[in-house]
Amino acid sequence: MLTKKELREYCADAYEKYLGHISIDCVVFGFHEGLMKVLLLEIKSESEWYLPGGFVLKKEPIEMAANRILKERTGLDQIFLQQFHVFGDPERSKEHFDMYKDMLPDKENWFTNRFLTIGYYALVDFNDVNPAPDQFSTTCTWCDLNSVPQLKLDHSLILKTALDTLRLHLNYQPIGYNLMQKEFTMPELQKLYETILDKKLDRRNFQRRILGFGILKRSEQPRKGGAHKAPYLYSFDLENYRAALIEGFKGGW
Amino acid sequence: MLTKKELREYCADAYEKYLGHISIDCVVFGFHEGLMKVLLLEIKSESEWYLPGGFVLKKEPIEMAANRILKERTGLDQIFLQQFHVFGDPERSKEHFDMYKDMLPDKENWFTNRFLTIGYYALVDFNDVNPAPDQFSTTCTWCDLNSVPQLKLDHSLILKTALDTLRLHLNYQPIGYNLMQKEFTMPELQKLYETILDKKLDRRNFQRRILGFGILKRSEQPRKGGAHKAPYLYSFDLENYRAALIEGFKGGW
DNA sequence: AAACACAGTGTCGTTTAGACACAATTCTAA
DNA sequence: TTAGAATTGTGTCTAAACGACACTGTGTTT
Numbered sequence: 016m017l018t019k020k021e022l023r024e025y026c027a028d029a030y031e032k033y034l035g036h037i038s039i040d041c042v043v044f045g046f047h048e049g050l051m052k053v054l055l056l057e058i059k060s061e062s063e064w065y066l067p068g069g070f071v072l073k074k075e076p077i078e079m080a081a082n083r084i085l086k087e088r089t090g091l092d093q094i095f096l097q098q099f100h101v102f103g104d105p106e107r108s109k110e111h112f113d114m115y116k117d118m119l120p121d122k123e124n125w126f127t128n129r130f131l132t133i134g135y136y137a138l139v140d141f142n143d144v145n146p147a148p149d150q151f152s153t154t155c156t157w158c159d160l161n162s163v164p165q166l167k168l169d170h171s172l173i174l175k176t177a178l179d180t181l182r183l184h185l186n187y188q189p190i191g192y193n194l195m196q197k198e199f200t201m202p203e204l205q206k207l208y209e210t211i212l213d214k215k216l217d218r219r220n221f222q223r224r225i226l227g228f229g230i231l232k233r234s235e236q237p238r239k240g241g242a243h244k245a246p247y248l249y250s251f252d253l254e255n256y257r258a259a260l261i262e263g264f265k266g267g268w
Numbered sequence: 269m270l271t272k273k274e275l276r277e278y279c280a281d282a283y284e285k286y287l288g289h290i291s292i293d294c295v296v297f298g299f300h301e302g303l304m305k306v307l308l309l310e311i312k313s314e315s316e317w318y319l320p321g322g323f324v325l326k327k328e329p330i331e332m333a334a335n336r337i338l339k340e341r342t343g344l345d346q347i348f349l350q351q352f353h354v355f356g357d358p359e360r361s362k363e364h365f366d367m368y369k370d371m372l373p374d375k376e377n378w379f380t381n382r383f384l385t386i387g388y389y390a391l392v393d394f395n396d397v398n399p400a401p402d403q404f405s406t407t408c409t410w411c412d413l414n415s416v417p418q419l420k421l422d423h424s425l426i427l428k429t430a431l432d433t434l435r436l437h438l439n440y441q442p443i444g445y446n447l448m449q450k451e452f453t454m455p456e457l458q459k460l461y462e463t464i465l466d467k468k469l470d471r472r473n474f475q476r477r478i479l480g481f482g483i484l485k486r487s488e489q490p491r492k493g494g495a496h497k498a499p500y501l502y503s504f505d506l507e508n509y510r511a512a513l514i515e516g517f518k519g520g521w
Numbered sequence: 522a523a524a525c526a527c528a529g530t531g532t533c534g535t536t537t538a539g540a541c542a543c544a545a546t547t548c549t550a551a
Numbered sequence: 552t553t554a555g556a557a558t559t560g561t562g563t564c565t566a567a568a569c570g571a572c573a574c575t576g577t578g579t580t581t
Contacts, residue, residue: 077356103330243558244546496527497577
């Protein structure tokens with residue numbers, strides 16, 4: 016929790032630098048040991064959690080703002096980001112940091128403002144991330160998607176919407192380049208899909224389908240050293256992958 | 269074009285009533301005589317066109333703002349609205365009503381602000397609409413989708429994005445209830461799809477597929493009086509239609 | 522009455538999707 | 552050392568979906 020002095024400085028600074036009434040919240044998905052992960056922050060001295068977020072500089076494109084915010088939390092640049100929804104309920108930010116509401120007069124208190132928030136979801140390679148807390152948090156950490164605690168504000172809704180959107184996008188976009196290591200086996204990729212969708216898929220049908228998209232390259236050499244039969248290694252064919260991102264998979268009409 | 273006095277009043281009022289830096293722009297699609305239509309406004313005394321839009325009241329949910337804006341332009345309430353993208357380029361609003369930029373000092377001039385705009389697309393029944401211009405326009409009128417003029421600001425991009433989104437949604441959502449009359453024939457509905465997609469579809473395959481969705485009810489009586497063989501009349505089965513809106517059609521996985 | 526325009530329905534062959542079986546490789550346990 | 556379990560690679564069968572296409576029916580036009 017910020018002191019009164021820190022808060023005053025933060026707010027003065029915010030009014031100076033950022034667009035009013037607009038925030039950005041990011042749902043950062045990672046994939047590790049067969050589990051879907053989300054990046055969360057824990058509020059100082061409370062045990063309340065929220066999504067990484069921030070504000071838009073007065074002359075900054077919003078995509079760049081989202082990138083900047085995530086760079087601060089993850090250390091990563093050039094993250095795969097997808098804007099998915101604006102949350103604009105006037106009550107949504109009422110609870111916003113209301114721990115600070117009595118420390119400054121409303122006029123000077125940035126956090127008593129109403130904020131619309133633009134939701135972005137991000138797909139990142141779990142291993143590349145160095146989680147770093149922000150000014151209001153003690154902890155920044157990965158959390159298993161299936162055991163996410165109650166989040167502050169409407170962040171639980173934002174998370175759910177992000178996940179729904181991601182699942183939808185799975186139907187007409189290639190996914191995985193940003194979540195997997197450079198090389199991976201077919202079962203590993205399948206596990207990713209199963210985790211996102213939260214259901215089992217048939218091995219053989221999965222392989223047939225995913226190969227049909229033409230976005231994978233198979234390495235000459237299978238992965239050695241593991242137990243059991245050595246699986247082939249695959250990587251994404253970036254050219255086709257990017258094309259598919261733009262084109263989309265088979266439409267309905 | 270507003271007079272200096274009108275402008276001053278408008279701006280004072282705007283700072284009072286609306287959230288800063290946020291606007292809403294709407295792409296209103298209608299369907300008439302086999303053509304896709306978009307609602308456009310023409311700036312007073314220029315022949316420049318733009319999309320219906322407006323601002324968000326300080327305590328108003330954004331969906332309600334979009335509804336309010338559209339009610340003013342169309343006379344319609346309870347319009348089918350779909351938020352589809354936020355346009356946040358810092359340069360996008362630079363040109364914004366720059367005809368007014370010299371009439372007021374920047375501090376007092378609402379229109380010199382940077383605005384992010386939330387894009388909504390709307391589907392409406394062409395015949396129900398009473399187009400009404402706003403304060404800045406002389407004309408509010410339907411325009412054929414395939415002969416839309418150059419639009420102000422980034423409104424051409426907004427329109428294109430709306431159309432792309434609509435086409436995508438066609439793949440997993442029922443569409444038509446908000447665009448067609450209560451009762452319609454199969455060829456009429458097909459024409460709607462063909463117009464949105466801008467391509468021909470096979471009569472028989474279209475019918476098979478659309479009926480397969482289970483969102484249509486066939487009337488007992490065919491439409492009489494027309495030339496040629498009397499076609500059956502259909503209407504949407506609202507219960508199934510709404511269910512399909514939520515459920516979505518067959519996913520890919 | 523013939524020609525035409527448009528509507529309704531059915532069929533055929535190909536492609537795709539889902540269910541499933543079997544062979545190959547490597548570790549583990551008897 | 553060998554049988555079994557686990558895991559991976561690959562193929563096949565069937566049913567459903569999709570795309571191309573042909574025929575029939577009804578009313579208008581000439």
